Amino acid sequence: MELECENCGHEWDYQGESEEYAICPECDYEMEIPAEAEVIAPQRDIEDILDKHPKEPSSLIPILQKTQEQYGYLPRDVIERISGYLDLPESKIYGVATFYAQFRFEPQGEHVVRICHGTACHVKGADGITDAVEDTLNIDSGETTDDGMFTLERVACLGCCSLAPVIMVDDTAHGNLTREKAKEVLEKYRGKNT
Ligand code: FES
Numbered sequence: 001m002e003l004e005c006e007n008c009g010h011e012w013d014y015q016g017e018s019e020e021y022a023i024c025p026e027c028d029y030e031m032e033i034p035a036e037a038e039v040i041a042p043q044r045d046i047e048d049i050l051d052k053h054p055k056e057p058s059s060l061i062p063i064l065q066k067t068q069e070q071y072g073y074l075p076r077d078v079i080e081r082i083s084g085y086l087d088l089p090e091s092k093i094y095g096v097a098t099f100y101a102q103f104r105f106e107p108q109g110e111h112v113v114r115i116c117h118g119t120a121c122h123v124k125g126a127d128g129i130t131d132a133v134e135d136t137l138n139i140d141s142g143e144t145t146d147d148g149m150f151t152l153e154r155v156a157c158l159g160c161c162s163l164a165p166v167i168m169v170d171d172t173a174h175g176n177l178t179r180e181k182a183k184e185v186l187e188k189y190r191g192k193n194t
Contacts, residue, residue: 002045006031045070046078050085060086064097073104109144109151111189113137113169118157120164129165130154132179136186149190 003014003022007029014022023030049066053059067078083090097103117126137150144151158166163175174185
């Protein structure tokens with residue numbers, strides 16, 4: 001992650017293990033890692049992306065894809081910058097981005113929980129599983145918990161219908177769920193992070 005030293009202003013790509021403290025390689029100052037460390041240098045990152053794309057409307061989708069890859073979502077100030085670069089109104093950019101399900105406008109939680117609403121899962125009680133998951137996390141689908149730990153999404157078939165009903169947490173499928181089992185799965189992930 002990109003950090004900027006609070007003492008000397010040096011910027012560097014922090015690769016250390018601690019999530020709380022980092023030592024500046026320039027002046028050895030020990031500083032607390034800010035929670036929003038990933039977005040400290042958004043301007044520099046977006047300029048790198050824009051430099052690689054011609055200033056024409058057809059660059060919009062590739063730029064949005066690279067932006068999402070870089071930040072995990074499309075930050076508002078970055079959309080402003082893209083708008084200026086391509087000379088396209090922000091409303092047009094939002095219009096295009098909202099058309100594609102791949103783009104998001106809020107940061108993702110540490111774990112992404114996808115609840116399958118494909119036919120097999122629907123028949124086997126996906127709605128009940130959704131209620132249980134939403135109750136456990138205290139958010140609705142499409143939202144992220146206040147602690148930034150979970151983002152919840154509704155999706156179509158996850159490709160493992162024989163396990164219906166299924167949820168996917170990050171890259172791991174959890175199938176044959178009941179409401180209780182779904183809660184247990186999430187509590188385990190919560191436990192891993194505490
Ligand atoms: S319908 Fe849910 S995995 Fe296929």
